[in-house]
Amino acid sequence: MDRAVAAARRAFDDGRWSRAAPAYRKKVLHKLADLIEANALELAVLGVRDNGTEIGMALKAEPGSAAGTFRYYAEALDKVYGEIAPTAPGILGLVHKEPVGVVGAIVPWNFPLMIGSWKLAPALAAGNSVVLKPAETASLSLLKLAELAAEAGLPDGVLNVVTGAGSVTGEALAMSMDVDVLVFTGSGGVGRRLLEYSARSNLKRCYLELGGKSPNVVFADAPDLEQAAKVSAAGIFRNAGQVCVAGSRLLVEESIHDEFVEALSRHAAAMKVGNPLDLTTNIGAVNNLTQLEGNLNFVTKAIEEGAEIALGGSRIMQDTGGYFMEPTVLKGVKPEHNVAQNEVFGPVLAVTPFASDEDAVAIANSTKFGLAAGVWTSNLSRAHNMVRNIQAGVVHVNTYGGPDGTVPLGGVKQSGNGHDKSMHAFDKYFDLKTAWMQL
Known part of the structure; x- marks a missing residue:
C-alpha cells in the first residue's frame, strides 16, 4: 500500500x-x-x-x-x-x-x-x-x-x-x-x-x-397496489438484500396492511433463490457466512421481541454450496425493535403499520440513518410533503431503486x-x- x-x-x-x-x-x-x-x-x-x-x-x-x-x-x-x-x-x-x-x-x-x-x-x-x-x-x-x-x-x-x-x-x-x-x-x-x-x-x-435503514411507505391511495407490492419486493430482496438503499422497512397504511403484506409475500415467494450464474435466478447468494449468520440472528431477535414471520426466515441449502437465505418478511415489527433500527444488509423486510401521514413520517425518521426512502401515493401534495419531511438523501415516489448517474446519491444523519x-x-x-x- x-x-x-x-x-x-x-x-x-x-x-x-x-x-x-x-x-x-x-x-x-x-x-x-x-x-x-x-x-x-x-x-x-x-x-x-x-x-x-x-x-x-x-x-x-x-x-x-x-x-x-x-x-x-x-x-x-x-x-x-x-x-x-x-x-x-x-x-x-x-x-x-x-x-x-x-x-x-x-x-x-x-x-x-x-x-x-x-x-x-x-x-x-x-x-x-x-x-x-x-x-x-x-x-x-x-x-x-x-x-x-x-x-x-x-x-x-x-x-x-x-x-x-x-x-x-x-x-x-x-x-x-x-x-x-x-x-x-x-x-x-x-x-x-x-x-x-x-x-x-x-x-x-x-x-x-x-448504509441505511430505508423506509418504503405505502399509502392506501397508491396508484397500483399490486405493482407497488411487486416493486417493493424487488427493492429489498434483489441481490439478497445486499444493497445500501434497500427498502428494508415497509410502512403500510393500516387500512390496507394485511392485503398488501399478503401481496408482497406472494411476489417474494415467487422469486427464485439459487445459483447466481443461472439466468433464471432472481435472488443470489449471501456474500459470506458471517453475513448469513448475522441475518438469521436478526430474525431470531425480531421473533423474541414480538414480530411474526409472514414469509421465510431460514437458510436454504443449495447443492452449489455457498450461502443462501429465504426472502423473509417480518410483520408486527415496532419502530423500536432491533430489526427496525439497525441495518441487516440481507433479505429481511420489517413491516410496520401506520395510521396517518404524520405517523408515517415519525416512523420513517425514527432511526439514525437517512440514505433512501420510498413513497407510494396518488396524492401529489402528499408526495411533495413526504419528500420534504422524510430525512433521506434519495426519496423514490411510486417506484423504488433505479436513479441513474444524472442525480446525486448521498445520505444524511449517520448515513x-x-x-x-x-x-x-x-x-x-x-x-x-x-x-x-x-x-
Whole structure:
C-alpha cells in the first residue's frame, strides 16, 4: 500500500495525468468505457463469483453501470469551469478548480465495480491519482478494471488497486500522510475508524457513505397496489438484500396492511433463490457466512421481541454450496425493535403499520440513518410533503431503486456525507483556489 501511494503521488506531481489536456483525459476514459463494455460478461462473472449477485442484475448493475459512469465523467470533465468573482473595479477575482492530489478509495463487496466506478470515474476525470482498496471478498472485477485502464492508456501510477485485509491495507491507506482525500462506502463502524485515522494522520478529508435503514411507505391511495407490492419486493430482496438503499422497512397504511403484506409475500415467494450464474435466478447468494449468520440472528431477535414471520426466515441449502437465505418478511415489527433500527444488509423486510401521514413520517425518521426512502401515493401534495419531511438523501415516489448517474446519491444523519454520481460528485475531487489580482 505504501508503494502504491508513493506511485500515485509521483504520477500526480509530475503531471502525467493531472496536467494533461482535458481532451486527452477524455479520450482515455472513453476508451476505458469501451473496454468495459467489450469485457462486460467476464467482468460480471468475476463479480458474481466473488459476491453472489444474480447474473441478470450483475450485468446491468456492474459493467453496464460502470461503462456509463466512465462515459458520463469523460464527457463532463471539460465542462467544469472556474469562476470570475463580481468584485470592485480594478480587481480581478478568479476561482480555479484544481485536482486535490491523491485519492484513497475503499469500496464494499456488494457492487464493487459499480461503486468503485462511482469513486474512480470523477476522481480520474478531475485529474487526480487514485489508490483503490477493494473488499477482501470481492476484488476480482476491480483488478480486471485496472488491467483495462492500463490497456486504455491510463498512465502508470495514476490508478493503483491494492487488495488485502481492511485492518492492514485499509488502515495503511487511511493513515497515509500522502493521501489527500479518502472516499468510502461501507459500515458505520469502519467509517468511524477512518475518521479517527484521518485525525491521527494528516487530517485528510473523508467522505463516507455508511448504509441505511430505508423506509418504503405505502399509502392506501397508491396508484397500483399490486405493482407497488411487486416493486417493493424487488427493492429489498434483489441481490439478497445486499444493497445500501434497500427498502428494508415497509410502512403500510393500516387500512390496507394485511392485503398488501399478503401481496408482497406472494411476489417474494415467487422469486427464485439459487445459483447466481443461472439466468433464471432472481435472488443470489449471501456474500459470506458471517453475513448469513448475522441475518438469521436478526430474525431470531425480531421473533423474541414480538414480530411474526409472514414469509421465510431460514437458510436454504443449495447443492452449489455457498450461502443462501429465504426472502423473509417480518410483520408486527415496532419502530423500536432491533430489526427496525439497525441495518441487516440481507433479505429481511420489517413491516410496520401506520395510521396517518404524520405517523408515517415519525416512523420513517425514527432511526439514525437517512440514505433512501420510498413513497407510494396518488396524492401529489402528499408526495411533495413526504419528500420534504422524510430525512433521506434519495426519496423514490411510486417506484423504488433505479436513479441513474444524472442525480446525486448521498445520505444524511449517520448515513454519511458527500455525494456519489452526477456533477455533484466532482465536489469531493476538486480544490478551490482563489486568485486575487490588482489590475
